[in-house]
Amino acid sequence: MQIRALDLAxxxxxxxxxxxxxxxxxEGRPHAPAYSPRDWVxxxxxxxxxESQDLVGCTDETGRLLGVGILYLFxxxxxxxxxxxxxxxxxxxxxxxxxxxxRHLLDIAHADGRAQVLIDAxxxxxxxxxxGYRRFAEGHGFTYSNVEVVRHLALPVPGxxxxxxxxxxxxxxxxxxxFRIETHVNEFPEELRESLCVLLGQLGVDAPTxxxxxxxxxxxxxxxxxxxxxxxxxxxxxxxxVAVTPDGVVAAQTTxxxxxxxxxxxxxxxxxxxxxxxHRLGLAVKVANLRAxxxxxxxxxxxxxxxxxxxxxxxxxxDQMGFEPVEATLxxxxxx
Ligand SMILES: CC(C)(COP(=O)(O)OP(=O)(O)OC[C@H]1O[C@@H](n2cnc3c(N)ncnc32)[C@H](O)[C@@H]1OP(=O)(O)O)[C@@H](O)C(=O)NCCC(=O)NCCS
Numbered sequence: 001m002q003i004r005a006l007d008l009a010x011x012x013x014x015x016x017x018x019x020x021x022x023x024x025x026x027e028g029r030p031h032a033p034a035y036s037p038r039d040w041v042x043x044x045x046x047x048x049x050x051e052s053q054d055l056v057g058c059t060d061e062t063g064r065l066l067g068v069g070i071l072y073l074f075x076x077x078x079x080x081x082x083x084x085x086x087x088x089x090x091x092x093x094x095x096x097x098x099x100x101x102x103r104h105l106l107d108i109a110h111a112d113g114r115a116q117v118l119i120d121a122x123x124x125x126x127x128x129x130x131x132g133y134r135r136f137a138e139g140h141g142f143t144y145s146n147v148e149v150v151r152h153l154a155l156p157v158p159g160x161x162x163x164x165x166x167x168x169x170x171x172x173x174x175x176x177x178x179f180r181i182e183t184h185v186n187e188f189p190e191e192l193r194e195s196l197c198v199l200l201g202q203l204g205v206d207a208p209t210x211x212x213x214x215x216x217x218x219x220x221x222x223x224x225x226x227x228x229x230x231x232x233x234x235x236x237x238x239x240x241x242v243a244v245t246p247d248g249v250v251a252a253q254t255t256x257x258x259x260x261x262x263x264x265x266x267x268x269x270x271x272x273x274x275x276x277x278x279h280r281l282g283l284a285v286k287v288a289n290l291r292a293x294x295x296x297x298x299x300x301x302x303x304x305x306x307x308x309x310x311x312x313x314x315x316x317x318x319d320q321m322g323f324e325p326v327e328a329t330l331x332x333x334x335x336x
Contacts, residue, residue, distance in 0.1 A: 001058055001059065001060055001061075001066065001096070001097065001100055002058070002059055003056050003057070003058055003100060003101065003104045004056065004057055004059060005054070005055065005056055006055045006056060006057045006068070008044060008045050008055065013057075013065075014041045014044065014045075015037055015038075015041060016065050017040075017041075017055075017057060017065060017068050018036075018037030018038065018039075018040040018041045019037045020065055020067070020068055020087065020089050021037070021040050021068050021087045022035060022036065022037050022040060023089060023090060024068075024087035024088060024089060024090060025087065025122075027090045028124075029122060029327065031152065031326050031327070032122075033152075033264035033266070033302065033304045034259070034262035034263060034264045035264075036262070039234055039235075039259075042230075042233050042234035042235070043230065043234060044070075045233070046226065046229065046230030046233050046234070047226055048223060048226055048227075048230070049075070049220070049222050049223055049226060050074065050075055050076050050077075050217070050218065050219075050220070050223045051072045051073060051074050051075055052072070052073045052075060053070060053071070053072055054070065054071040054073075054105060054108055055068070055069075055070050056068070056069050056070075056101065056104060056105065057069075058088075058097045058100055058101050065089075066088065066089055066092040066095075066097045067086065067087060067088035067089060067092065067097040067098060067100075067101050068085075068086075068087050068101075069084070069085065069086045069087075069101035069102065069104065069105050070084070070085045070105075071083070071084055071105040071108055071109060071117075072084075073109065073112055073114065074217075076217075076218040076220070077201075077215050077216060077217050077218045078204075078214055078215055078217070079114075080113075080114060080115040080116060081114060081115070081116045081117070081118065081212070081214075082109040082112075082114045082116075082117045082118070083117070083118050083119075084102070084105055084106075084109075084117055084118065084119040085119070086098050086101050086102055086105075086119065088101075098136055099136075099139075099140065102140055103140075106140075106334070106336065109336060110336045114336060115335060115336055116212065116333055116334070116335055116336065117333070117334045117336060118145065118212055118331060118332070118333050118334075119137055119142060119331075119332050119334075120329050120330060120331045120332070121133035121134065121137070121329070121330050121332075122150070122327055122328070122329055122330075123327065123328050123330050124327055124328070125325070125327065125328050128147060128328050128330055131330070133330070134330060134332070137332045137334075138332070140334065141334050141335075142332035142333060142334040143211070143332060143333055143334070144210075144211070144330075144332060144333075145209075145210040145211040145212050145331040145332055145333040146208070146209055146210025146211065146212070146308060146330075146331040147210075147308070147309060147328050147329070147330055147331070148306045148307055148308050148309075148328065148329040148331065149306060149307065149308075149309050149315075149325050149328060149329075150304065150305070150306040150325070150326050150327045150328065150329060151304075151305050151306065151318055151323035151324060151325050151326060152302050152303070152304055152305075152323065152324055152326050153302065153303040153305070153318075153321060153322055153323045153324070154301065154302060154322075155265070155293075155294060155300045155301050155302055155303055156294045156298070156300075157290060157294070157321070157322070159291075162287055162290065162291050165283060165287045165320070165321070166284065166287045166288065166291075168280070168283070169280040169281070169283040169284035169287060170284065172279055172280045178245075178246045179243040179244060179245060179246075179251060179252075179276075179279070179281060179284075180243070180244050180246075181241060181242070181243050181244075181284055181285060181288045182241065182242055182244060183239060183240070183241040183288055183289060183292040184239075184240050184241075184242075185237055185238070185239050185240075185292065185296065186228065186231075186232065186237055186238055187228070188224075188228070188240055191248065192242065192244065192248070192250050193221065193224060195249045195250040196224075196240070196242060196250045196253055197219040197220070197221070197224055198219075198250075199250055199252075199253050199271045199273060200217070200219045200224075200253070200269065200271070201216050201217040201218060201219045202216055202217075202271065202273075202274075203217070203269045203271045204216070204217050206271070206274070207269075207271075207307070207308065207311055207314075208308040208310040208311050209308070209331075210308070210331055210333075211333050212331070212333055231257055234259075235259060235260050235261060236257050236258060236259045236260065237257070237258045237260065237296065237297065238255065238256075238257055239255065239256045239257075239258065239289050239292050239293050239296075240253065240254075240255050240289075241253070241254050241285045241286075241288045241289035241292065242285065243272075243276070243281045243284060243285055245276075250273075251272065251273045251275075251276040251281060252270075252271065252272040252273065252276060252281035252282060252284070252285050253269070253270070253271055253285060254267075254268075254269070254270040254271075254282075254285040254286050254289050255267075255268035255269055255270075255289075256268065256289050256290070256293050256303065258293050258296075258297045258300060260297070263299060263300055263301040263302060264300070264301070264302045264303075264304055265293055265297070265300045265302065265303045265304070266303075266304050266305075267303055267304065267305035270282055270285065270286060270314065270317075277313075282313065282314070282317050283317050283320070286317060286321065287321075290303070290321075303323075305318060305323060306329055
């Protein structure tokens with residue numbers, strides 16, 4: 001077996017890698033959301049100037065691809081950390097492919113001076129402490145960092161229900177701060193960008209992330225544009241709902257990414273600025289965003305979200321909106 005870099009421009013290779021990763025990703029996960037090899041290829045090819053990406057494959061002597069690994073190294077912030085993804089074709093597991101990929105990428109992270117590397121795995125709740133993926137990572141020196149709970153919400157949510165939640169949120173948000181709620185699809189007004197980027201960068205600091213301690217992320221104007229370009233390139237729509245103070249500063253945000261041709265929408269971050277918490281702005285932006293998503297993309301049947309169980313305020317909003325726990329994301333950390 002050997003490790004080789006995967007050339008992003010090689011259509012045949014990238015599509016084989018995408019098929020493999022999606023097979024691996026779906027293994028043992030009957031409720032996994034729709035995500036196609038083409039989506040994966042589009043995601044790999046979309047640049048993010050905030051991180052480097054090492055994409056490698058493990059092949060056998062005939063050149064057949066057995067596994068794929070990616071190492072992301074943050075470039076603008078969190079320069080002590082890296083993020084790993086390892087996927088082995090289910091037909092070729094337990095033959096050392098995962099270990100070979102992992103060691104190769106850990107060496108790169110180490111050579112770059114990174115002190116911590118994170119990896120995650122989707123596992124059933126009942127197997128959080130015992131699952132083979134955890135044993136694999138622990139066998140390579142990783143230790144438990146965090147558990148996030150993946151939740152699904154059946155769509156569409158009835159309009160009357162959205163109205164009731166919006167009224168509940170507006171009663172408090174309006175009375176206490178005069179915030180206005182705006183939704184923008186696939187574009188975002190120039191004058192609100194700077195304050196939105198600040199919120200997007202603080203999410204990783206304020207959301208609980210277990211044993212890993214993240215510093216504020218630098219969401220530069222270039223990275224903000226790349227975020228929108230990546231979503232477009234993958235055939236998705238980006239819905240951003242924000243709460244804006246009377247003097248024009250974004251106080252809260254939430255993002256949903258909705259594929260145009262499949263039925264699962266992905267809830268990305270939701271964040272309320274430290275100075276503006278306690279006004280039900282989280283519920284206000286989430287409900288407005290969902291209403292916009294359902295209006296523009298009526299084909300969607302499910303929204304997928306995940307957050308740390310210790311993130312009680314976010315979990316409370318998701319519970320109220322009817323999100324149901326489905327599986328766990330187990331996060332593990334290796335110190336180099
Ligand atoms: C986890 C994964 C990468 C392992 O790949 P792999 O090629 O099977 O791993 P290896 O053959 O190198 O396994 C090395 C050791 O890890 C442990 N291990 C790996 N998979 C295991 C499993 N399903 N059950 C128990 N132990 C396991 C074993 O100790 C194994 O050694 P052994 O086979 O001699 O007992 C693979 O199962 C996968 O792609 N999973 C889905 C994606 C994922 O969640 N990746 C991140 C995991 S942290």
